[in-house]
Amino acid sequence: MQSIPVDTTRLGVLRCAVGPEPKIADFESKEVKKDRDGNTVYTVAVTVRQDRRRVSVIEIAVPGEPKGVVEGSEVRVTGLEAFAWAMGDRHGISFRAAAITPVPAPAPASSASAGKGGGA
Numbered sequence: 001m002q003s004i005p006v007d008t009t010r011l012g013v014l015r016c017a018v019g020p021e022p023k024i025a026d027f028e029s030k031e032v033k034k035d036r037d038g039n040t041v042y043t044v045a046v047t048v049r050q051d052r053r054r055v056s057v058i059e060i061a062v063p064g065e066p067k068g069v070v071e072g073s074e075v076r077v078t079g080l081e082a083f084a085w086a087m088g089d090r091h092g093i094s095f096r097a098a099a100i101t102p103v104p105a106p107a108p109a110s111s112a113s114a115g116k117g118g119g120a
Contacts, residue, residue, distance in 0.1 A: 003081040018045035074103040
């Protein structure tokens with residue numbers, strides 16, 4: 001399966017739509033999927049919105065649990081790759097990333113007059 005690197009800088013703001021969940025390899029046995037190194041693979045649903053276009057949601061597989069990634073938070077996706085797949089008459093695109101991390105919230109602007117001033 002050929003991987004296609006994705007330039008995340010062109011995807012606009014990325015937000016977590018559904019927090020990290022372990023990916024299930026076998027639904028009957030409830031076996032959790034592991035990568036080659038034995039790490040549990042998690043999926044995170046991420047919203048993508050480019051330049052006033054409608055919002056799309058993609059599910060991204062990532063090795064290990066992404067810490068601090070919660071629904072609604074802005075996220076940074078590192079090493080995003082897309083894979084085309086086909087199984088019988090079904091086909092689609094899957095996404096995998098090296099990491100998904102929360103984007104730190106900007107520090108609140110301090111007011112120049114806060115804490116200053118005269119009082120009686």
